[in-house]
Amino acid sequence: MSVAILRYTLHERVNHWIAGLAYLYCLVTGLAFWSPYMFWLAVLVGGGAVARFWHPWLGLVFTASVLWMYRIWHRDMRTTNADRAWTKSIQYYIRNEDQNLPPVGRFNYGQKMFFWAMFYGILLLLASGIGLWFVESIPWSLRWLRYLAVAVHVGAALITIGAFIIHVYMGTAMVRGGFTSIIRGEVSPEWAKTHHRLWYEKVTGNASSRR
Amino acid sequence: MSQATLNIRRISGHAGPAPGAGVEREEQVCKLVDTTTCIGCKACEVACLEWNGYSFHETIFQNSYQTMPETAWNYWNLIKFDEHERADGTMMLLMRKDQCMHCAEPGCLAACPADGAIVQYSNGIVDFQQDHCIGCGYCVSGCPFNIPKFNQATKKMFKCTLCSDRVNEGLEPACIKSCPTGCLHFGTKEDMKELAETRARQLREHSNFENAGVYDPAGVGGTGVIYVLHDVTNPEAYGGLPSNPRIPWVVKFWKGPLKWIGNLAMIGGVIGVTMHYLRFGPKRVEPDNNGDGRP
Numbered sequence: 001m002s003v004a005i006l007r008y009t010l011h012e013r014v015n016h017w018i019a020g021l022a023y024l025y026c027l028v029t030g031l032a033f034w035s036p037y038m039f040w041l042a043v044l045v046g047g048g049a050v051a052r053f054w055h056p057w058l059g060l061v062f063t064a065s066v067l068w069m070y071r072i073w074h075r076d077m078r079t080t081n082a083d084r085a086w087t088k089s090i091q092y093y094i095r096n097e098d099q100n101l102p103p104v105g106r107f108n109y110g111q112k113m114f115f116w117a118m119f120y121g122i123l124l125l126l127a128s129g130i131g132l133w134f135v136e137s138i139p140w141s142l143r144w145l146r147y148l149a150v151a152v153h154v155g156a157a158l159i160t161i162g163a164f165i166i167h168v169y170m171g172t173a174m175v176r177g178g179f180t181s182i183i184r185g186e187v188s189p190e191w192a193k194t195h196h197r198l199w200y201e202k203v204t205g206n207a208s209s210r211r
Numbered sequence: 212m213s214q215a216t217l218n219i220r221r222i223s224g225h226a227g228p229a230p231g232a233g234v235e236r237e238e239q240v241c242k243l244v245d246t247t248t249c250i251g252c253k254a255c256e257v258a259c260l261e262w263n264g265y266s267f268h269e270t271i272f273q274n275s276y277q278t279m280p281e282t283a284w285n286y287w288n289l290i291k292f293d294e295h296e297r298a299d300g301t302m303m304l305l306m307r308k309d310q311c312m313h314c315a316e317p318g319c320l321a322a323c324p325a326d327g328a329i330v331q332y333s334n335g336i337v338d339f340q341q342d343h344c345i346g347c348g349y350c351v352s353g354c355p356f357n358i359p360k361f362n363q364a365t366k367k368m369f370k371c372t373l374c375s376d377r378v379n380e381g382l383e384p385a386c387i388k389s390c391p392t393g394c395l396h397f398g399t400k401e402d403m404k405e406l407a408e409t410r411a412r413q414l415r416e417h418s419n420f421e422n423a424g425v426y427d428p429a430g431v432g433g434t435g436v437i438y439v440l441h442d443v444t445n446p447e448a449y450g451g452l453p454s455n456p457r458i459p460w461v462v463k464f465w466k467g468p469l470k471w472i473g474n475l476a477m478i479g480g481v482i483g484v485t486m487h488y489l490r491f492g493p494k495r496v497e498p499d500n501n502g503d504g505r506p
Contacts, residue, residue: 033324033347035470036226048325048345049366096491135348136361140281140451146352147461154465158473162480169484176493194496 004186005203012072016182019065023164025058030157056133059125066122073115076106082198083109103197110170117163124156218333223323232333239335239400240378242387243407244308245439246449247414247423248394251276251290251306258389259288259310262374282309284360287371288386291450303441307449308386308395311358311371313337313435318458319370321466322353328368335400335435336375341367355431355456373435403437410439430457 008016029051032042042051085102086093087109092100107115131138131149138145171178177191192200218237222229256278260267265286271279277292293305317337320329328343329350339350339359346366350359359368374384382388383397396403407425414423424443427433438452446452 033349035474036224036324036326039224039226039324039326042345048343052345052347053366094487094491096494098494132348132352135351140357143352143357143459147459150349150352150465151461154469154473158476161477165477165480165484169488173484173488174493176495188496191496195494 003189005189005192005200006185007181007187007192008185010185013182013185015065015068019062019069022058022062022065023160026055026062027161027164029055029058034154034157056129059129063122063126066118069115070119077112077115079109079112080105083112098194104195104199105202106196106199108196110166114163114167118160121156121160121163124152125160128152128156219330220333220335221317221320221331222327223320223329224326226326235333237333240373240435241335241398241400241403242313242373242384242436243396243398243403243439244436245394245396245407245410246305246307247410247418247420247439247441248392249290249306249308250392250394251292251304252391253278253290254389254391255308255386255395256286256288256290258385259371260286262377262385263287263372282358282360282370284362284369287311287369293448293450295448305441305449307438307452309356309450309452310386310436311337311373312356312431312456313371313373314355314456315432315434316458318353318355318431318462319350319359320353321458322349322462324349332375334378336373336378337435338372338375339368339370341365341369344368353458353462355453355458400433400435407437407439411443414439414441426452428453428456430455 025045028041029045031038032040032048032051033055039048042048045051045054082102082104086104089101090109092098093108093110128149128151131145132153135146135149138149171182175195177187181187181191189200189204192203218231218235219229220232257267268285273280275292275294276290278289279286282289288308288310291305291307291309293307295303295305297303313336315335317329317331320331320337323329324347325343325345328340328345329337330340331337344367346361346368348359348361348368350368351357351361359370361368374382374386377384387395387397396406398406404425404427407427411423411425414420420441422442422444424440426438426440426443426446438446438449440446440449442448446454
């Protein structure tokens with residue numbers, strides 16, 4: 001007899017998918033610009049020139065979305081003592097031996113690291129992206145900024161791609177129930193107890209809950 | 212300007228080798244600009260606009276004879292004027308015709324991600340193909356001479372074509388045609404190099420320019436435009452002509468090792484999570500039978 005627990009509000013879900021789709025667009029078009037062997041990806045979204053036109057705008061959408069996430073989530077994303085204890089036992093998490101893990105709050109340390117990777121990633125991508133967008137506005141005497149923009153944009157993009165691969169894998173394949181929670185917003189009490197016990201206890205207000 | 216009949220040596224943003232590269236050998240073409248006999252008349256600027264179909268537009272005054280601070284998307288040929296004080300205190304007005312240098316190793320082409328947007332013909336001309344250009348501006352970062360310029364209206368990059376359309380028909384570039392003093396020459400790289408060296412020697416031996424020489428920078432593999440300078444040790448004095456132009460190391464790193472590192476990291480990431488799934492599988496939440504939250 002379990003009653004579902006609300007994990008993500010409608011606002012959080014809508015925002016997550018705005019961010020997700022905007023990121024996906026920037027990823028597909030960005031990979032097209034990254035390598036000639038992936039330039040065909042630009043054809044899928046209307047051709048190179050169209051991809052180039054929309055890439056920075058969707059980047060701005062992604063930025064706005066991530067900044068909004070920061071506004072609503074940054075308190076939840078601070079590292080706690082529970083996270084430190086959890087991190088020491090991370091090998092159990094990787095091996096799916098979750099019974100050996102200390103309890104964590106609404107987000108575990110991995111999720112927090114993903115959030116901060118994307119948050120600082122987008123700040124770097126935004127700053128360097130504006131430089132690439134208006135590259136001719138950077139005077140010739142400051143051309144090192146043009147080069148810096150290229151290096152930072154590529155480096156930050158690669159870091160977010162690494163984080164993104166892990167995020168998608170864990171959200172869809174590895175942690176069952178995670179994907180439905182970001183679509184419909186709800187998780188089962190068992191799910192909450194298994195993965196985010198401290199959060200479960202907080203939202204149910206009962207440390208020794210029986211259902 | 213698309214010149215599809217010309218043979219190709221290099222193509223930008225192309226997966227694999229350029230089709231047809233090396234099939235036919237051609238003479239390397241070269242423009243020689245003798246700055247010591249240029250009078251700054253700007254006939255070449257006008258001829259360039261005329262031939263390429265651009266109208267003259269407002270000039271930007273900067274307390275010199277120079278038409279505007281730098282070349283524009285529709286102004287590919289610009290004489291740079293610089294007042295230069297020599298060691299003996301006398302003044303010189305340096306005039307250098309600035310345009311695309313048609314590098315043997317073009318930084319624009321190395322940086323370009325769009326398939327076929329920048330090509331290098333087998334005669335050495337580096338040309339933009341606007342129908343393939345995506346307007347990203349990477350060539351701006353790749354060029355060591357600050358030449359490619361963006362057209363805001365069409366979202367395409369433009370620069371001097373070395374009149375590839377004329378050269379293809381056996382004509383000399385429009386600027387060469389218009390020069391009244393003969394300070395501009397056009398021919399094979401070999402011939403132009405010889406002519407330039409002869410002129411530089413003349414300047415050294417008969418005109419008291421002991422540092423006169425030929426500007427053909429090795430850092431970009433030599434250029435398809437070479438200069439005779441009164442003082443080849445100080446090219447910067449000629450409107451900021453770089454003394455040792457190279458493709459920026461960031462661009463080289465980005466298009467070289469970083470591409471490999473990035474690709475391996477991305478493929479490694481995908482393989483890594485796949486392997487994890489095959490080895491450990493998903494995390495399942497068992498029904499809570501004992502009520503303590505643990506399966």
